[in-house]
Amino acid sequence: MWITLGMALVAAxxxxxxxxxxxxxxxxxxxxxxxxxxxxxxxxxxxxxxxTSLSTPWPYRVAALWGGMDGSMLFYATLSMAxxxxxxxxxxxxxxxxxxGLALLLIAIxxxxxxxxxxxxxxxxxxxxxxxxxxxxxxxxxxxxxxxVVLVVPFAVAMATAKTxxxxxxxxxxxxxxxxxxxxAFGANWAYVELGWGGFWAWxxxxxxALIPWLAVTVYLHTRQIEASKGSxxxxxxxxxxxxxxxxxxxxxxxxxxxxxxxxxxxxxxxVGRVLLGAALVVTAAVVWRAVRSEPGETWGRLRPGRSLWLxxxxxxxxxxxxxxxAGTLYPAVSSVLGDRTVVVDPRFYVMTVxxxxxxxxGSLAVALRPRSWVVFGALVGIAAxxxxxxxxxxxxxxxxxxxxxxxxxxxxxxxxxxRRLRAVYVGHAGMxxxxxxxxxxxxxxxxxxxxxPGDSVDVAGHEVSLTTIETxxxxxxxxxxxxxxxxxxxxxxxxxxxYEDQALPVAEPALRSTPVGDVIxxxxxxxxxxxxxxxSVFVRPLVWWVWPAAALIGLSGLLSLAGRDxxxxxxxxxxxxxxxxxxxxxxxxxx
Numbered sequence: 001m002w003i004t005l006g007m008a009l010v011a012a013x014x015x016x017x018x019x020x021x022x023x024x025x026x027x028x029x030x031x032x033x034x035x036x037x038x039x040x041x042x043x044x045x046x047x048x049x050x051x052t053s054l055s056t057p058w059p060y061r062v063a064a065l066w067g068g069m070d071g072s073m074l075f076y077a078t079l080s081m082a083x084x085x086x087x088x089x090x091x092x093x094x095x096x097x098x099x100x101g102l103a104l105l106l107i108a109i110x111x112x113x114x115x116x117x118x119x120x121x122x123x124x125x126x127x128x129x130x131x132x133x134x135x136x137x138x139x140x141x142x143x144x145x146x147x148x149v150v151l152v153v154p155f156a157v158a159m160a161t162a163k164t165x166x167x168x169x170x171x172x173x174x175x176x177x178x179x180x181x182x183x184x185a186f187g188a189n190w191a192y193v194e195l196g197w198g199g200f201w202a203w204x205x206x207x208x209x210a211l212i213p214w215l216a217v218t219v220y221l222h223t224r225q226i227e228a229s230k231g232s233x234x235x236x237x238x239x240x241x242x243x244x245x246x247x248x249x250x251x252x253x254x255x256x257x258x259x260x261x262x263x264x265x266x267x268x269x270x271x272v273g274r275v276l277l278g279a280a281l282v283v284t285a286a287v288v289w290r291a292v293r294s295e296p297g298e299t300w301g302r303l304r305p306g307r308s309l310w311l312x313x314x315x316x317x318x319x320x321x322x323x324x325x326x327a328g329t330l331y332p333a334v335s336s337v338l339g340d341r342t343v344v345v346d347p348r349f350y351v352m353t354v355x356x357x358x359x360x361x362x363g364s365l366a367v368a369l370r371p372r373s374w375v376v377f378g379a380l381v382g383i384a385a386x387x388x389x390x391x392x393x394x395x396x397x398x399x400x401x402x403x404x405x406x407x408x409x410x411x412x413x414x415x416x417x418x419x420r421r422l423r424a425v426y427v428g429h430a431g432m433x434x435x436x437x438x439x440x441x442x443x444x445x446x447x448x449x450x451x452x453x454p455g456d457s458v459d460v461a462g463h464e465v466s467l468t469t470i471e472t473x474x475x476x477x478x479x480x481x482x483x484x485x486x487x488x489x490x491x492x493x494x495x496x497x498x499x500y501e502d503q504a505l506p507v508a509e510p511a512l513r514s515t516p517v518g519d520v521i522x523x524x525x526x527x528x529x530x531x532x533x534x535x536x537s538v539f540v541r542p543l544v545w546w547v548w549p550a551a552a553l554i555g556l557s558g559l560l561s562l563a564g565r566d567x568x569x570x571x572x573x574x575x576x577x578x579x580x581x582x583x584x585x586x587x588x589x590x591x592x
Contacts, residue, residue: 001026003026005105008023011023012099016091016094017088017089017091019098020084020097023081023101024081027081027082030078034074038051038052038062039061041054043118045116054124056133063128063141067132067137069272070114073107073112077104080149081101087152093156093157093161111271136194140190144179144183148248150175151173152245153168154176155241155242158241162295177214177217182555183210184210185548195508198447198541202347205254206255212251212325212326215318222314222318225307226308229307235292242283246283253333256273310364310367310369313364318361324357325350328353331345332344361436362403367407368429370410383406384401397440397442400439404434404436408433408437411429411430424557424558425557428553428554431551431556434549435551435554438546442542445518446461448460448538449537451528451534451536452534461542463538463540465536480498481496483495497509497525519544520540522538525537
């Protein structure tokens with residue numbers, strides 16, 4: 001790690017890309033050594049003893065690399081240097097990328113070193129929390145980390161060149177946009193199937209730290225089109241190219257400082273928190289300073305109805321959502337730093353502020369791409385409203401469901417008739433419309449919570465839920481209480497409570513029946529002293545099944561747009577080369 005730090009320092013001073021590559025290689029070696037220690041159970045290392053145990057399966061020993069603060073900081077620094085080495089070219093860009101890796105590695109060495117040795121080696125370790133020993137722990141954090149780290153490339157390019165139209169800025173921001181979409185979907189699914197609370201997004205501050213840069217990139221993808229067509233918003237786009245990376249640093253601070261009271265926090269380390277907060281402020285100040293000192297774009301002039309107007313409207317809507325989410329996320333941190341108290345923002349704040357904007361966004365998803373189809377869209381809104389009111393009745397969820405359904409219907413038809421170069425954009429908008437349909441549908445369900453004995457039945461949103469039997473037993477690593485619950489006398493679910501030997505608190509393992517129409521989640525949280533009564537929670541969530549294909553469509557649309565544009569560029573180059581050769585020019589290197 002010290003060798004890596006020295007090479008990163010020289011690379012940051014000289015801008016030599018090869019030195020950054022060597023620094024990356026040695027940092028990868030440090031990660032490999034730590035993974036080997038985790039797999040071998042080297043409990044002489046404090047980090048290994050804290051995140052693994054003799055009973056921890058080997059995949060989760062590997063996942064412990066990013067499962068704690070110390071290892072995750074080393075992992076994050078390594079990824080940042082690797083991405084900077086791959087994506088940056090000029091010396092000015094390499095200096096910035098190496099500087100970022102240098103700062104992160106310095107934090108890991110001085111304040112969060114995973115190679116700290118215990119005075120007396122431990123016989124066994126504490127192990128990851130049982131709730132973290134889930135398959136999503138293996139793929140969710142790395143994808144999310146990668147989506148955040150990729151933002152270092154557009155940040156470095158924008159700060160070094162002040163060119164917001166650089167193809168690499170758009171390309172790497174789009175890659176991050178897709179990876180963050182996949183990462184958030186993986187995390188939402190993990191929370192949905194594992195926590196047994198009936199939801200997939202809690203507006204937790206640490207969850208929002210992935211959403212905030214994603215929203216900022218979404219704004220950029222809209223405003224960049226305005227700059228490309230009208231030459232305006234250059235300073236705005238320069239700021240939007242760098243701010244997502246600044247937001248990602250803020251996310252690292254919120255995750256590791258313990259100021260939010262989040263269930264996702266790694267640890268409460270005030271020193272690491274202060275250093276990361278300082279880094280976030282420096283990055284933000286650098287972005288603002290670079291944007292202010294850059295050349296302004298063309299004036300707007302008279303904005304007439306058309307594509308640029310709709311792009312501007314959508315950018316404003318997403319920007320307002322970003323502002324509200326950012327305010328709600330940062331408020332606990334500000335209260336903790338200034339007032340020395342931990343507060344939690346009620347999710348109703350986000351519902352009250354974001355829902356009205358989401359309704360407008362749902363209506364504009366299709367009309368923005370096909371402005372002349374507003375008559376068809378209005379007819380679809382009427383049909384969707386009639387169906388929704390007949391099926392679900394009047395409710396807040398229907399207000400979002402109706403325009404989202406209308407936009408989805410129009411976009412599904414438009415995907416097939418859209419120009420090939422815009423098809424990925426239509427797919428992304430269709431995925432967003434489908435996501436809003438699923439979110440609106442999830443609010444139309446119902447819940448039940450209370451004690452039940454074998455033979456008891458309850459009706460929840462039209463589903464008959466019956467508790468048939470309760471059993472207890474012992475597995476290899478835990479003892480359990482298991483309930484057998486029948487849904488509509490046709491399907492049996494078996495939720496459990498598990499008590500692990502090396503964990504202080506029992507863990508609920510809910511059971512889920514998921515269909516495109518709706519999901520039924522059953523969880524048990526308590527076995528009463530009589531041994532025949534359990535506390536049962538039942539959640540009925542219509543249309544949540546569609547959240548996952550919707551997220552897949554959103555993420556894939558970004559990758560498809562990259563493939564389409566890169567392919568178009570290659571075709572134009574081949575065509576230009578062929579025209580030159582037909583005109584009598586040659587590519588023969590031996591020619592004078």
